Amino acid sequence: MPLVSFDHKAFLKTLTTRPGVYRMLDNSGEVLYVGKARDLRKRVGSYFTRSLNRRIQSMVSKIDAIEVTVTHTEAEALILENNLIKRHKPRYNVLLRDDKSYPYIFLSDEAFSRLAFHRGSKKAKGRYFGPYPNAGSVRETLQILQKLFPVRQCEDSFYRNRSRPCLQYQIKRCTAPCVDLVTPEAYAKDVDDAMLFLEGKAGQVIDSLVSRMEQASEKLEFEQAARYRDQIAALRRIQERQYVSGEHDDLDIIACNSAGGMNCIQLFYVRSGRNLGNKVFFPRTPEESSEATIVSAFLAQHYIGKLVPQEIIVSTRPEDDEVLENVLSEQAGRQLRIRSNVRGDRARWLKMAMQNAKLALDSRLASKSGMEQRLDNLQTALGLEELPGRMECFDISHTGGELTVASCVVFDRNGPLKSDYRRFNIEGITPGDDYAAMDQALNRRYTRIMNGEGKLPDILFIDGGKGQLSAAAQVLDELAVTGVFLVGVAKGVSRKPGMEQLFLFGSDAPIILPADSPALHLIQQIRDEAHRFAITGHRQRRERRRNTSLLDEIPGIGPIRRQRLLKQFGGLQGISRAGVEEMAKVEGISLQLATQIYEAFHGEE
Template sequence: MSQAEKPKGGFDSAAFLRTLTSRPGVYRMLDEKGAILYVGKARNLKKRVSSYFRPGNPSPKVQALVAQIRAIEVTVTHTEGEALLLENNLIKAHRPRYNVVLRDDKSYPYIFLSGESDFPRLGFHRGPQREQGRYFGPYPSAGAVRETLQLLQKLFPVRQCEDSFYRNRSRPCLQYQIKRCTAPCVGLVTPATYAEDVRHAVMFLEGRSNTVAEELAERMETAAAALEFEQAARLRDQITSLRRVQERQYVSGGGGDADIVAVAARAGMACVQVLFVRGGRLLGSKDFFPRAPEGIEAREILQAFLPQFYLNARHAADIPGEILIEAGFDASELLEEVLGTEAGHRVRLLHRLRGERARWVVLARTNAEQALASRLASRQDVYRRFEALQDALDLDALPQRLECFDISHTMGEATVASCVVFDRNGPLKSDYRRFNISGITPGDDYAAMQQALSRRYTRLKSGEGKLPDVLFIDGGRGQVAEALKVIEELQVEGVIVVGVAKGPSRKAGLERLVVGGIEFTLRADSPALHLIQQIRDEAHRFAITGHRQQRARKRSRSPLETVEGVGPKRRRGLLRHFGGLQGIARAGVEDLARVPGISRALAQRLYDAFHNES
């Protein structure tokens, strides 16, 4: 690695370029604080970096970038492919200001067919693919998976229940009654018949639904010839349902797996639309809104998006054989090579398209433009609400950042505080925080608010994040007073504290705002009030979600596991002696002490543990 330091007056590009290598690698441009402005890769580092400093560069983006450069760091790699992978990792790690950055990085859902069973199950799966079986997908959303599973239940009655439910049945469940399952749990279907349904379901998921329909038609004719009219009618209905599904989902003009990617960009925003086609069927689509610098072209966004989207450990097995795009770019052959290596099969980027494939690209572009228009309209609405908030609170300038706190608990149990953040683009979820509250009197919301605010703003004062312009508190004068104490103690300046108290009837639109000891209301149709309601409701949702997770974790643990001196052997003995946890909870100290291996002192600790839990 080499680095150019900042001389007096700025960056000495000439001195740096004289010693720069011509080998492939990655370069990182840094500002005066050492923060990374831009990460790029190059086949020839000297030529690529030199291009930024040529006189008269027409790109406003490049001019703005070069003006801020104070140092450049370089990492040399063996090949351009290695440079591409390193560039992708660095962009994800540092999220530089002048790079196109893909924010959505979550795993995609699949349909899972379990293995090692005469009666395997079909189900929803998201996450690492560790369990033995087959995975079909990826699907663009959980809704698309559930819709497909519902269709499969109607077409092929393969069980979708969890194994724990399946193993403990003594009679058929409701799914059998409504003809969505053949009840293998109680032996109402033979393994051979069930295996046939599984085989047809797999063929359907692989895109071979025509073959399935032909097989069912042959079986229907055989049943009719044998005068098995009830069976023939059932097969007829199955074929009819399958044909209807084909009409809705089949992509005419061929099968196979492909992703169709299109970009729309305007007004400083970009949208990338990805259509997912697997086994010749359109599974759905997904919109992405990468952060992109001003003035960047759609082709550059596409070139930056593709490696970030596909060069991901969770996506490697999902890369299809063909990726259809609107236009080619210089590094497309390199990207094909790297993606092929990652996926374990050949991957082609295709842009000279005709017929059905060209129409799919047009469809993806139309969807991208529509989604971008909706996002721009939403952004304009958020900006209008910020302007209204400025007027409502009589602020000197338009607020840039809002925070809201809320507290959630059940009778003092598992208290959680939430902090949500909005900027002028709407919710900034990467800056959301939760605080598990401890060491307070259960149910003391004032103490919980004080602890959460102290923890949050102590970190912000130490430089871990940005201070808000307006701090909203879900509550009235008491909660606002606690917030002002923390703000004053930590000497936080420039933050306006606003309490959002529910009205007399607790109806939306009647909220009372508390600022500086003064209470007032806004009109129910005020855009400022709508923004306040939105951030308050988001804080409430985020707090409740955290509280429920905490409560579930706490309650899923047996009180027996919390008692020191009670290991697995003693737990088994207690459960066997009393017949379960309820019997132990009802037992007195003397009853507990009669169990072999339980002393009186241990019996007292057991009694106390269950007494405290109740």
């Protein structure tokens, strides 16, 4: 139970059970945390129970006062909570750091319309297309439009003071409406085409251009027909790159990935069937925040008060999903769906977003500045004389002791060194004996290194406690390996990330680093990578075993004969039931080979 000076019992007696927002303040008046509740008394009271994680205990111990605002509904509380989080930026809330308004493409409403980059309030008359994930996506689209449809993109001050065409006219990127070299009707056609393209209706534009090309050809206007032909070809190339199969709605795809004490959100935009690109976020999150909590906070901070799509696909179902759907639907004036269980195209897009989130987070974790900070912290935490330059970690994976695989991953001062990763298929041990498996893997690895086939690490991490650490030390001692700092990484009593115990060889008491320690985050990243690499190897080995049959072990049975047998008898079970004479009737199978096949399945009689 956390020791706090705040008299929570007296406060809770006066607290209402209605919905609302609560703000927890420290003794200096700084807001520690902002939260919403359907029942304020029940929700606030939950912070003063015994079953709290360390993050909540730390926050509760700092509470000096709690302020509440009662609302009519939980939806109103969600909106107020979002506004207060953005205003106060409390240290214990999930915070979305990038809160800039998103860029749009603006098409002005005038005789000779202008296409332009726009960010901010939408006061000018005209149409706004977007939002786009970033300024680069807008500029890329404007460049495409300039090549396809010669609609002016110059500033109005430049446009109104021209006496002759500019360079854009010379390179056929504009039809020079500034000096009346194009009729309003012809210019309006280009504007309409650009508008259809931005609405995701490139197919209609192509149909229209095909019709115009045919008409120009009939009139023997071959130069104009050739321009239409080039436009059509360019549009088809762009359509192939941007079109999302079978989709015409507006939707966003959100994937969350967490590792090494950091979190990443990938947001992909699909508008009118066009993939407009993606944006990456690295929100500031308190310790032990679940992905559901992070996604929930992201949805509220990113969408409340802004334009929302018709559908949002998420990798993890957010907390308070119904409240979020109701608030965002009311804001949009139409039904909005938040979905996580998707199939078909949506499942493929979600998988793509998840892969991008993992890659972005891996890149962030492996960045040089991040690694330097983590290595400095690791040197201090472990009491090393100098900064480690090379680290290795071993892990074991098997299913019920079968098909055991050991992994070895390597990190240097730039992050993962994947070219030096190694796997070891473990043979000849008692199934499930992880000590023997680790012994074999370490022997094979460091025997080669001592023979000059690699470099010794500065630190060797072993996934396990004192027992695994002693076994590893014994192997290194037998191989006369010196100068390697040994660390055992045990999961701790609760087996939760952030509770790891570090056993240093020769020291009895474990080291427990703070959950927000950069050194611990680096160790977790290395340990998790070794675990991933081991599991992947084990699954591959299991898959190879599954795909290998007795037929593959029989001399003279190649892919063609194997296929003929399987087709003729309907599979391995049918082959096992067949007699020698039946098999000999199959094309390419002699009586002698049929006998060998029979004996392989039944043994020699």
